[in-house]
Amino acid sequence: MLTVVVGAGRSLLGSLSNNLLGAVKTTHEVIPRLHYNSIFSQQQRTFIQMRTNLKVVDNSGAKRVMCIQALKGRRGARLGDTIIASVKEAQPRGKVKKGEVVYGVVVRAAMQRGRCDGSEIKFDDNAVVIVNKQGEPIGTRVFGPVPHELRKKKHLKILTLAEHIA
Amino acid sequence: MRLEKCWFCSSTIYPGHGIQFVRNDAKIFRFCRSKCHKNFKMKRNPRKLKWTKAYRRLHGKDMTQDSTFELERKRNRPERYDRNVTESTLKAIKKIDKIRVAREARHHAMRMKGKKAIEQQAAAKELEQSIHLVKAPAALQEDPSLTLPKMKIKVSQSQTEDRMEE
Numbered sequence: 001m002l003t004v005v006v007g008a009g010r011s012l013l014g015s016l017s018n019n020l021l022g023a024v025k026t027t028h029e030v031i032p033r034l035h036y037n038s039i040f041s042q043q044q045r046t047f048i049q050m051r052t053n054l055k056v057v058d059n060s061g062a063k064r065v066m067c068i069q070a071l072k073g074r075r076g077a078r079l080g081d082t083i084i085a086s087v088k089e090a091q092p093r094g095k096v097k098k099g100e101v102v103y104g105v106v107v108r109a110a111m112q113r114g115r116c117d118g119s120e121i122k123f124d125d126n127a128v129v130i131v132n133k134q135g136e137p138i139g140t141r142v143f144g145p146v147p148h149e150l151r152k153k154k155h156l157k158i159l160t161l162a163e164h165i166a
Numbered sequence: 167m168r169l170e171k172c173w174f175c176s177s178t179i180y181p182g183h184g185i186q187f188v189r190n191d192a193k194i195f196r197f198c199r200s201k202c203h204k205n206f207k208m209k210r211n212p213r214k215l216k217w218t219k220a221y222r223r224l225h226g227k228d229m230t231q232d233s234t235f236e237l238e239r240k241r242n243r244p245e246r247y248d249r250n251v252t253e254s255t256l257k258a259i260k261k262i263d264k265i266r267v268a269r270e271a272r273h274h275a276m277r278m279k280g281k282k283a284i285e286q287q288a289a290a291k292e293l294e295q296s297i298h299l300v301k302a303p304a305a306l307q308e309d310p311s312l313t314l315p316k317m318k319i320k321v322s323q324s325q326t327e328d329r330m331e332e
Contacts, residue, residue, distance in 0.1 A: 117167075117181050119185070122186070122187055123189075123190070124187075124188070124189050145188050
């Protein structure tokens with residue numbers, strides 16, 4: 001009887017230690033691999049929400065802008081949406097100054113957006129064009145590529161100023 | 167609707183598949199599936215990966231220059247719709263496809279031409295040198311051509327008795 005109990009206990013212990021060892025081994029194996037993968041492929045791109053820094057790609061004078069409200073969308077703004085933003089960095093002589101609250105249209109987003117033909121498009125960075133309340137751009141030039149989605153959102157002025165439509 | 171080519175593996179991207187990535191210099195990269203996309207993000211060179219068309223063309227595994235590729239070249243001017251032209255184009259596509267497949271098969275056959283002779287030679291050499299690895303005494307006895315020249319070894323009586331006991 002005693003021997004049986006001891007035997008059972010040992011086997012339990014053995015299995016426990018095996019499991020621990022197994023778990024430890026797997027974590028050791030997985031950690032370096034995950035680390036390598038996460039740099040390149042596991043970066044999850046999400047919406048443009050409060051506190052998101054965006055690049056300004058027109059000549060309105062601002063350089064960087066921080067989103068304070070996404071006008072449409074519970075989770076945040078996407079490609080082609082309008083946002084309210086606060087100017088964080090501006091060029092010395094420009095139409096907008098630092099600390100101003102402005103409206104902006106997102107023209108480039110790192111998060112992919114689905115198109116009606118089923119494909120998806122994404123850009124390299126998050127960029128915005130500063131716009132007035134009516135939707136007309138304040139600046140006179142737009143830099144970099146802009147997506148087709150602006151046409152549907154009726155931001156035709158930005159499209160005409162763009163140098164490349166993706 | 168336009169059938170694009172994947173930037174990485176050069177396969178066709180049908181509508182509804184894949185992701186387009188637009189870089190800030192307005193260069194568009196189209197990928198047919200996430201495998202190609204992830205490899206691109208890892209900054210791998212398609213010319214070094216054996217499964218891509220770029221590698222195969224570079225290393226002469228697939229046809230590079232052929233007149234059948236002229237049809238697939240990208241034309242940026244839209245053609246005015248003409249029923250006769252459309253009909254003849256459709257017929258031509260089928261015919262050119264058949265010709266291209268035939269030429270690719272011929273290219274492959276040319277590439278594999280000397281293979282059988284090399285295989286035969288290797289097999290003959292292996293037969294000469296390594297027949298001792300294949301111990302089939304019955305076969306060795308039957309066909310003297312399969313064996314190395316026989317050498318007579320004297321077996322003492324005591325050895326055979328030991329074997330019997332075991």
